[in-house]
Amino acid sequence: PIEVYSPEVYSADNQNWSISQSKNDFIYVANNKGLLEFNGETWQLYDSPNGKMRSVNVIDNYIYTGSYREFGYWQRNEFGVLFYTSLSTSLDIEFLEDEEFWNIIQMDEYILFQSLKRIYIYNKKDNVYSIIDSETPIHKIFKVDESIYFQKLKDGIYKIENGASELISNDEIIRNNKIVNIF
Numbered sequence: 001p002i003e004v005y006s007p008e009v010y011s012a013d014n015q016n017w018s019i020s021q022s023k024n025d026f027i028y029v030a031n032n033k034g035l036l037e038f039n040g041e042t043w044q045l046y047d048s049p050n051g052k053m054r055s056v057n058v059i060d061n062y063i064y065t066g067s068y069r070e071f072g073y074w075q076r077n078e079f080g081v082l083f084y085t086s087l088s089t090s091l092d093i094e095f096l097e098d099e100e101f102w103n104i105i106q107m108d109e110y111i112l113f114q115s116l117k118r119i120y121i122y123n124k125k126d127n128v129y130s131i132i133d134s135e136t137p138i139h140k141i142f143k144v145d146e147s148i149y150f151q152k153l154k155d156g157i158y159k160i161e162n163g164a165s166e167l168i169s170n171d172e173i174i175r176n177n178k179i180v181n182i183f
Contacts, residue, residue, distance in 0.1 A: 010043040012036055015104075019056045028063055030056040035065055035074060037082065038130045045073065049084050055113075057104040065109060066101025073122070088124060091129055106144050112148060112160075114141045119150065121163055132165050142182040151179040 005121040007014045013032035020028045029036035034048040035056065051068030058064075063074040063082070072086040088095070096117055103114040111164030119132040119141060134170070136153045148160040157179065 012045050013158045018055045020056045028056045055104050059106045064104045069095040071101050
C-alpha cells in the first residue's frame with residue numbers, strides 16, 4: 001500500500017529534497033523548513049540550523065545533513081531528542097558564496113559533502129577535511145562499489161583517488177551531456 005503525506009500532515013514546507021532511512025526504520029527527510037523525522041506513526045520537525053535543508057544521509061548512528069553554507073550531523077540526547085552538531089563551525093570552513101550541499105556519501109571513515117562547485121571530504125576519525133574544487137558545476141556524486149565518481153559539467157567524469165580527482169573520461173558525449181547516474 002502507498003500512503004501519501006501532505007505538508008499539512010507533516011507540518012513543514014511542500015519541498016522535500018532528500019530522504020534516508022535509519023536502522024530502526026525511521027525516515028529522515030531534508031525539507032525546506034528543516035529535518036523531518038517519521039517513526040512510522042508521527043512526524044517531528046527539527047528546525048534547520050541555516051536555511052533550507054537540501055540533503056540527508058543516515059550513517060551509523062548519525063544523521064548527516066547539508067543546507068545553505070552549513071553541514072553537520074544530528075544525534076539523540078539522553079531524552080531521545082535530536083540535537084545538531086555543526087561540522088562547518090567546528091572545522092572553521094570558509095564557504096563559497098551561496099553554497100548549498102546537495103549530496104552526502106560515506107566512504108570508509110570519510111563523509112563527502114557535495115555542493116555545486118566543491119566536494120568536501122571529511123575524515124571523521126581524524127576530524128580534518130580536504131576540498132576538491134571545480135570551475136564547472138558538479139550536479140551529483142556517485143558511489144559505485146568502493147569508488148566515488150562525479151562529473152564536472154563540460155569537462156568530464158572524475159574518480160576520487162587518494163583524496164584527489166582523477167579524470168576518467170572527457171569524451172565529447174560526456175562533456176556535452178549531464179550524467180544522471182553511474183552504475
